[in-house]
Structure formats: structure tokens, C-alpha cells
Amino acid sequence: MKIVVTGGAGFIGSHVNELLLNQGHKVIVVDNLSKGHKDSLDQRASFHQVSLEDQKQLEEILAGHDAVIHMASFIEVGESVKKPVEFAQNNIVGTIKLLEAMKNAGVKKIVFSSSACVYGVPKKLPITEDDPLGEQENPYGITKITMEAFCKLYHNLFNFDVTILRYFNPYGPGELHEPETHAIPNFVKAILSKQPVPLFWKGEQVRDFIYIDDLAAAHILALPLQGLHIYNVGTETGVKVADVVKKIFELVGYEIPIDDKGKRKGDVPSLVASSEKIKKELGWSAKVGLDEGLKKTIAFFQSSFTPSR
Numbered sequence: 001m002k003i004v005v006t007g008g009a010g011f012i013g014s015h016v017n018e019l020l021l022n023q024g025h026k027v028i029v030v031d032n033l034s035k036g037h038k039d040s041l042d043q044r045a046s047f048h049q050v051s052l053e054d055q056k057q058l059e060e061i062l063a064g065h066d067a068v069i070h071m072a073s074f075i076e077v078g079e080s081v082k083k084p085v086e087f088a089q090n091n092i093v094g095t096i097k098l099l100e101a102m103k104n105a106g107v108k109k110i111v112f113s114s115s116a117c118v119y120g121v122p123k124k125l126p127i128t129e130d131d132p133l134g135e136q137e138n139p140y141g142i143t144k145i146t147m148e149a150f151c152k153l154y155h156n157l158f159n160f161d162v163t164i165l166r167y168f169n170p171y172g173p174g175e176l177h178e179p180e181t182h183a184i185p186n187f188v189k190a191i192l193s194k195q196p197v198p199l200f201w202k203g204e205q206v207r208d209f210i211y212i213d214d215l216a217a218a219h220i221l222a223l224p225l226q227g228l229h230i231y232n233v234g235t236e237t238g239v240k241v242a243d244v245v246k247k248i249f250e251l252v253g254y255e256i257p258i259d260d261k262g263k264r265k266g267d268v269p270s271l272v273a274s275s276e277k278i279k280k281e282l283g284w285s286a287k288v289g290l291d292e293g294l295k296k297t298i299a300f301f302q303s304s305f306t307p308s309r
């Protein structure tokens with residue numbers, strides 16, 4: 001298939017591109033490099049440095065393609081609290097422009113990167129796709145719910161094939177967000193540079209950490225789907241954040257003091273996916289366990305990360 005990947009120069013996009021290309025798909029990346037890295041792009045993909053804002057150019061790029069995997073988004077929760085207008089403009093308006101460009105170009109299949117954050121504070125664990133969407137404590141979460149809603153609307157109004165993937169906590173090699181607010185890359189970078197390990201809530205929160213290659217595989221399985229589908233993508237295993245730190249200590253063979261960061265507003269206590277639906281309907285399953293995933297993540301930062309202090 002000929003697939004346009006928005007946000008393809010980002011962390012998750014670069015892994016999805018590689019898998020698509022390895023499986024013989026043609027990949028066209030659309031990314032404005034507001035956050036992503038040109039170095040992360042696979043040489044086999046073609047690249048357009050274009051923003052979602054530019055509907056006309058999107059239309060021209062999209063013509064003749066089969067599907068869009070839509071990952072372009074601002075993602076940093078804290079930043080979204082400071083810049084709600086920019087987040088709404090970039091994520092929501094950008095998504096509407098993309099959908100309009102797709103409609104005009106006759107491309108009617110989209111796989112959309114959503115997040116477990118849409119559930120808010122879950123009423124039960126594990127979370128299933130029919131659980132209600134929850135109250136949001138930051139603009140980022142609202143943009144994700146709204147982007148989902150627009151994708152669904154284009155299914156209802158214009159018969160788009162829409163698959164919404166709700167990621168739990170992705171991690172793995174190549175995670176180079178700036179600023180980085182995600183736990184695993186921050187733990188690994190601190191431990192490798194022998195700096196105190198920043199830990200919120202004393203690490204008591206429970207998360208479902210999904211290795212990047214397993215997450216990427218879900219996008220490929222979604223491509224043949226028709227109609228409207230929503231899937232959680234998680235391992236169905238809740239792990240205490242403090243236990244992740246312990247595992248990294250074990251893997252590197254030494255310990256570093258903890259930097260107790262106290263509480264952080266907006267963090268929910270526990271998020272664990274039920275992935276029954278995606279297993280049953282798409283034959284997807286998480287293959288990489290936390291030990292193996294952390295080993296690969298540590299190896300990536302050992303080879304590429306220069307401690308700053």
C-alpha cells in the first residue's frame with residue numbers, strides 16, 4: 001500500500017515507518033519537524049516537510065495514496081496547560097485540515113494515534129474500549145478526545161475507514177522528546193549519567209508499558225480494516241513505576257539515589273489495558289516483555305546518549 005505517515009519523524013512514527021517499509025509498503029512522511037528529528041527518518045521513505053496547517057499541500061501529497069497513519073501532534077501534557085490555543089490549533093484544527101485534505105484527495109482510510117489518557121481516571125481495571133471517556137485535566141487529553149471525535153465524524157459523514165489505536169505507555173529505543181516527560185527514558189538517562197532518578201508519587205503509580213515494536217505492529221494490522229474500530233494497545237500487565245526503576249538498576253548492575261519529585265497534578269494512579277479486543281479481532285499480541293524491552297532501550301541510550309552533566 002501507499003501510506004502517508006503524519007508525524008513520521010517522531011518517536012513512534014519512525015518505528016512504524018521502518019516496519020511498513022520492511023513489509024514492502026511505500027511510505028510518505030509528512031512532518032513539519034516542529035518536534036521530530038530528520039535523522040530518525042528511514043532513507044527508504046520519501047519526506048515532505050509540511051505542516052498539517054497547509055491543507056492545499058496535504059491534498060497534493062495525498063492524491064493517489066491508499067491510507068494515512070496520523071501521528072502528528074503536540075504531545076507534552078505540561079506544555080498543553082501553558083499553551084492551550086497552540087495545542088488546539090495544532091492538534092484539533094490540524095486534524096480537521098488533514099481529514100478535509102483526505103476527503104478532497106479521495107483517501108478515505110485513517111489509522112489514528114490516540115491515547116489511554118482519553119479514559120481519564122478509569123472506573124475499573126483493566127480498561128476496555130467500551131469504558132466511558134473520562135474528564136480531562138489538561139488540554140492535551142481534550143485534543144485527543146476531539147481528534148478521535150472528528151475521525152469518527154468523517155466515518156459517519158463520509159464513510160471513511162477509521163481505526164483509533166489507544167496507546168498505553170509506549171517506550172523503547174529512539175525516544176528523544178524535548179522536553180522529555182516520560183518515565184522510562186528519563187530514568188535510563190539519569191541512571192546512565194549517574195544522576196539522581198526523578199520519581200513522582202514515590203513510584204507508586206501503575207502503568208502498562210508497551211514496547212515500541214509491538215505498538216508499531218498494531219498499525220500494520222489495522223491497515224486492511226474497513227469501517228470504524230477502536231482498540232487499546234497495551235500488554236494487560238500493570239507495573240509499578242518504582243519497579244521499573246529497580247529493573248533498570250538490576251540491568252545496569254548499580255543503583256543511583258532517587259530524586260523524590262513528590263506529586264504531579266493530573267497523573268492517574270493506575271492505567272492497565274485490556275487488549276482482548278485487538279487480540280481477538282486482529283491477532284495482535286505484545287511479544288516483548290519489560291526486561292527485554294528495557295535492555296534494548298538501555299542499549300540505545302548507551303550508544304547514542306551523551307550525559308549532559
Ligand SMILES: NC(=O)c1ccc[n+]([C@@H]2O[C@H](COP(=O)([O-])OP(=O)(O)OC[C@H]3O[C@@H](n4cnc5c(N)ncnc54)[C@H](O)[C@@H]3O)[C@@H](O)[C@H]2O)c1
Nearest residue numbers: 007009010011012031032034035036051052072073113115
Ligand atoms: N509517546 C507516547 O507516550 C504517546 C502515548 C499515547 C499517544 N501518543 C500519540 O502518538 C503520536 C506520536 O507520538 P510520539 O511520541 O511519536 O511524538 P513525537 O513528538 O515524537 O512525534 C510527533 C511528530 O509530529 C510532528 N508534528 C507535530 N505537529 C505537526 C504538524 N502540525 N504538522 C506536521 N507534523 C507535526 C512533530 O514534528 C513530531 O515529529 C502522537 O499523536 C501522540 O499523541 C503518544
